Amino acid sequence: MSKRVHGSRRKRRRGISAVIVLGGVVVLGCAVLAITEAPQCMVGYWRLDETLGAVAADSTGGNNGVLTTDGDAQDPSWQPGRVGNGLYFPGDLVDSVVVQDAPGLRFGSGAFAIELWLRYDGPTDGTIDYPCILSKRPGPRRSNPVEGFALCLSYWTGATQGSLLLRIAGKNYVPCATRVDDGEWHHVVAQRSSDHDVEFYVDGQLDGTARSSLSADTTAGLRIGVDSSSSFSTKWIGMLDELALYSCCLPVEVIRSHYEAGLRGEGYD
Numbered sequence: 003m004s005k006r007v008h009g010s011r012r013k014r015r016r017g018i019s020a021v022i023v024l025g026g027v028v029v030l031g032c033a034v035l036a037i038t039e040a041p042q043c044m045v046g047y048w049r050l051d052e053t054l055g056a057v058a059a060d061s062t063g064g065n066n067g068v069l070t071t072d073g074d075a076q077d078p079s080w081q082p083g084r085v086g087n088g089l090y091f092p093g094d095l096v097d098s099v100v101v102q103d104a105p106g107l108r109f110g111s112g113a114f115a116i117e118l119w120l121r122y123d124g125p126t127d128g129t130i131d132y133p134c135i136l137s138k139r140p141g142p143r144r145s146n147p148v149e150g151f152a153l154c155l156s157y158w159t160g161a162t163q164g165s166l167l168l169r170i171a172g173k174n175y176v177p178c179a180t181r182v183d184d185g186e187w188h189h190v191v192a193q194r195s196s197d198h199d200v201e202f203y204v205d206g207q208l209d210g211t212a213r214s215s216l217s218a219d220t221t222a223g224l225r226i227g228v229d230s231s232s233s234f235s236t237k238w239i240g241m242l243d244e245l246a247l248y249s250c251c252l253p254v255e256v257i258r259s260h261y262e263a264g265l266r267g268e269g270y271d
């Protein structure tokens with residue numbers, strides 16, 4: 003994992019892991035990117051700024067989502083978010099934003115990052131086993147395939163209740179220390195480097211680490227607001243906003259810059 007050490011020396015190479023030399027020890031870490039622009043490895047950016055309709059536009063161009071609902075009184079709605087509008091999920095397991103699979107959304111065993119603002123308004127007592135922000139796992143529900151990935155909150159024994167949970171290829175990573183289920187807005191990043199270091203950031207601060215070399219690949223589509231294949235209750239209750247996917251991991255400087263931009267009501271670019 004990349005660690006900031008005063009006096010460290012870096013090679014600035016866009017999109018490639020930076021090499022940091024610490025007293026002769028080479029540490030591989032995240033790509034070093036310009037802070038003032040969106041990283042070029044961004045492969046999807048759903049601002050969720052829409053005010054009506056069923057399209058969740060991808061600002062990177064290729065991966066628009068479709069708000070797919072059963073049309074009942076409990077459907078997601080566009081509401082004021084952290085940056086412009088966001089999408090409010092009232093907690094109906096059948097509703098989600100569906101993004102079709104694309105080669106750029108398959109990360110294999112390599113680097114990727116998930117970034118967004120969230121506000122969780124649901125129960126915090128484990129009534130919902132793990133409320134999911136997004137999943138890219140094959141359905142149908144209860145099939146529990148060992149492939150793909152998901153980012154959720156965890157109410158499982160042994161983990162910090164209401165902290166982030168990253169699932170890759172059927173394995174859960176729950177090293178986080180901070181609850182994010184307090185009904186307040188939080189900026190979160192879950193990412194893996196090409197060297198298989200997994201990092202979680204909450205509000206610009208490193209919140210947990212793990213290691214994973216498992217493949218995140220699947221040809222299943224991306225679903226925002228639910229885990230499409232779990233046998234547990236995974237419905238999201240609350241707001242999601244400014245969701246971005248990257249085929250790299252983000253340097254801490256970029257993460258903090260995006261967090262601070264969000265506090266000003268600005269996005270990632």
Ligand SMILES: [Ca+2]
Nearest residue numbers: 049050085087
């Ligand atoms: Ca937004």
Ligand SMILES: [Ca+2]
Nearest residue numbers: 072076077094
């Ligand atoms: Ca509904």
